[in-house]
Amino acid sequence: MLAVQHCAKDDRIFYKEALSLRKHGFDVYYLHGAEPDGSIVDLGGNVLNPNGERDLEIDGIKIIGIPHAKGLIQKSLNKINQSNFFKEMIKVGISIGADVYHAHEPQSLYIAQEIETEIETNVIYDAHEPWINAHKKDALLRKVLLPKLKFLISANQVTRGDLLFHNHNLKSEVIYNCSSPKVFPPKFDKSKLENPILVHEGNMRFDRGLKEIIEVMRLLKIKHPLIKLKIIGETFNEEKEYLEKKIKEYQLGENIIETGWLRYEKVGNALENCSIGLITNTNLERNTLAGPANKFFNYLTYGIACVAVDLPETTALLNQTKSGITIQNRTTQNLLLAIETLLNDTEKLSYYCENAFTAYQQFNWKIGEDKLISFYKNVVLTQIDIHYR
Numbered sequence: 001m002l003a004v005q006h007c008a009k010d011d012r013i014f015y016k017e018a019l020s021l022r023k024h025g026f027d028v029y030y031l032h033g034a035e036p037d038g039s040i041v042d043l044g045g046n047v048l049n050p051n052g053e054r055d056l057e058i059d060g061i062k063i064i065g066i067p068h069a070k071g072l073i074q075k076s077l078n079k080i081n082q083s084n085f086f087k088e089m090i091k092v093g094i095s096i097g098a099d100v101y102h103a104h105e106p107q108s109l110y111i112a113q114e115i116e117t118e119i120e121t122n123v124i125y126d127a128h129e130p131w132i133n134a135h136k137k138d139a140l141l142r143k144v145l146l147p148k149l150k151f152l153i154s155a156n157q158v159t160r161g162d163l164l165f166h167n168h169n170l171k172s173e174v175i176y177n178c179s180s181p182k183v184f185p186p187k188f189d190k191s192k193l194e195n196p197i198l199v200h201e202g203n204m205r206f207d208r209g210l211k212e213i214i215e216v217m218r219l220l221k222i223k224h225p226l227i228k229l230k231i232i233g234e235t236f237n238e239e240k241e242y243l244e245k246k247i248k249e250y251q252l253g254e255n256i257i258e259t260g261w262l263r264y265e266k267v268g269n270a271l272e273n274c275s276i277g278l279i280t281n282t283n284l285e286r287n288t289l290a291g292p293a294n295k296f297f298n299y300l301t302y303g304i305a306c307v308a309v310d311l312p313e314t315t316a317l318l319n320q321t322k323s324g325i326t327i328q329n330r331t332t333q334n335l336l337l338a339i340e341t342l343l344n345d346t347e348k349l350s351y352y353c354e355n356a357f358t359a360y361q362q363f364n365w366k367i368g369e370d371k372l373i374s375f376y377k378n379v380v381l382t383q384i385d386i387h388y389r
Contacts, residue, residue, distance in 0.1 A: 034065030156291020
C-alpha cells in the first residue's frame, strides 16, 4: 500500500483493504507519508510511534512512515515530486520488492510507477475520489500516468467511468467504501424509531451544511421540542464559534450533541441509536463526480434512513435501496420538509430504516473484501496471454 496524504490507520486503506489482504495470506506493507517530524498518526492525529520509530507493525500490517518534506527548498521540490521525501519513498518502495504496489492518490501512483521502472511488479491505482484536472500538477500527472496504468480500483462508478474514458485498456473493479462488520457490527432495533435522533457523521463544516442544519433544528424544535441532532465529530474555528453562538441563541443546548473526535472503532456505537442520517454536501464538481459518502454505508449498517442532497452515485443507491429521501438543493426548507416527512409518518420512517438495514446485506465490507481478493488473485496476479492460430 502506498499513500502520500492518507494516515497510517486510514479507514479504507488500513481497516479494510490491508487487513483483508493480510487475512487472506498476503504480506502487507503500508508505506506512507509521516508528519515532517516523523510522527506516524491515526485518523485523529494521535501519535502511534511516540519513540520516533520509522517502522511499526499493527495487526500484522508493516507500516513504514517517511517524513514529509520540510524546509523551503524541499517543499518547493515536493511540488514537482523531486523532494527527498519522494526519493526516499521510491527507494524504500524498491527495497520492499513487492508483487503489487497499490497506490491511493495521484502522487503515490507516480511513486508506484517510478518503482515499476526499476523492478518487475504490478501497479494498482485506487481512486477514492475523482481525478479532476483543477490544478496544473494534477493535469500533468493524469496526462503522464494514466496511459501507463493497467489496473484500477475505484470507490464509485462515476470515477471509474471517467478514468476508463481516458484509458480504455484499464482492468477495473468498483469496491465501495462499505463499513466492515468487524469494526461496525450491524445492529437495528426498531424501538429507536419511537424517539428519532438525527445524525451527521463527520466533522461539521459550513460546506457540509452547518448553517442550514442549525436553522432546521431551530424550526423543528417548535413542533418537536425533544428532537435531537447528534454530530459524530466536531467543529473547529469559525464553525465552532458559529455553532456555540447559535446553540445559545436558539436555546438548543438540550437538542444538539457534539461527540467530538471518536476513535474509528467507536463510531458505530455512536450511530446505532440514530434514525435519520444527513448527507448534505452540495453539487460542486468534486462532489458530483465522487461516489457516495462513507457515512451512507455506515447509516445502512444501523438501519438509519437517509436524507441526502442529490448527487449521482448517492441518489442512484438511494433509489436502488429505497432507504431514504433525496432533495434537489441544500436549503433549510428542503431539509426541513424531508425530515418532517419522516418525523410525521412513522410508517414511512420505519420503511426506509428497515430497507437500509436490509441493503446492508449487499453493501458491506465482506462483499468488498471478496471483490478485492478476487481482483488481486484473478486479474492482477494472473497474467495469461492466449494466442489463437
